Amino acid sequence: xxxxxxxxxxxxxxxxxxxxxxxxxxxxxxxxxxxxxxxxxxxxxxxxxxxxxxxxxxxxxxxxxxxxxxxxxxxxxxxxxxxxxxxxxxxxxxxxxxxxxxxxxxxxxxxxxxxxxxxxxxxxxxxxxxxxxxxxxxxxxxxxxxxxxxxxxxxxxxxxxxxxxxxxxxxxxxxxxxxxxxxxxxxxxxxxxxxxxxxxxxxxxxxx
Numbered sequence: 001x002x003x004x005x006x007x008x009x010x011x012x013x014x015x016x017x018x019x020x021x022x023x024x025x026x027x028x029x030x031x032x033x034x035x036x037x038x039x040x041x042x043x044x045x046x047x048x049x050x051x052x053x054x055x056x057x058x059x060x061x062x063x064x065x066x067x068x069x070x071x072x073x074x075x076x077x078x079x080x081x082x083x084x085x086x087x088x089x090x091x092x093x094x095x096x097x098x099x100x101x102x103x104x105x106x107x108x109x110x111x112x113x114x115x116x117x118x119x120x121x122x123x124x125x126x127x128x129x130x131x132x133x134x135x136x137x138x139x140x141x142x143x144x145x146x147x148x149x150x151x152x153x154x155x156x157x158x159x160x161x162x163x164x165x166x167x168x169x170x171x172x173x174x175x176x177x178x179x180x181x182x183x184x185x186x187x188x189x190x191x192x193x194x195x196x197x198x199x200x201x202x203x204x205x206x207x208x
Contacts, residue, residue: 004190005134006181011173013126016093019162019173020086023155037082045075092169094126131180132163132172134187136194139163141170154191161187 011019048071095101100123108116131142138148153164161174176184
């Protein structure tokens, strides 16, 4: 199958975080969702915190104490997770790039051989490089074996595109100056035709 577009990606850890941030906070659904979430958090957290301070006769003592402690903790943890999604996507993309998970990372630190230390430095640096090859129905990432990706979200800015593949929790920053085959204008038309129709609720046409 002949590829439609070939793009070289060269993305620093900081650029990747900015791309994840843009994906999270500038997508069309976020402003409304964030207001609803903040409202629910304020009501839930402070009401359960009030129950933690003021004893309630509704439950038995032990159950009551457990619920009163866990309920505000749950709301707080949920809020921390919700507002740290960009950072989590950044870490997930870097981990997938280097084919690493928490267990492998701990083993690398434990072994501490010269090659392991070099890999740890590369992971810490978090530099994302490689080639994206776009076909009519999917795209491939040259640095990862046997994985094909679907475009779930597209965001465009003046000098780059952000492509998100939800299944693998990968965020790709495509700079418009690094197209090896095709042009940014043709790529935009390609994304409109192939992906906006299939996922209209997950694409943001805003160009800033």
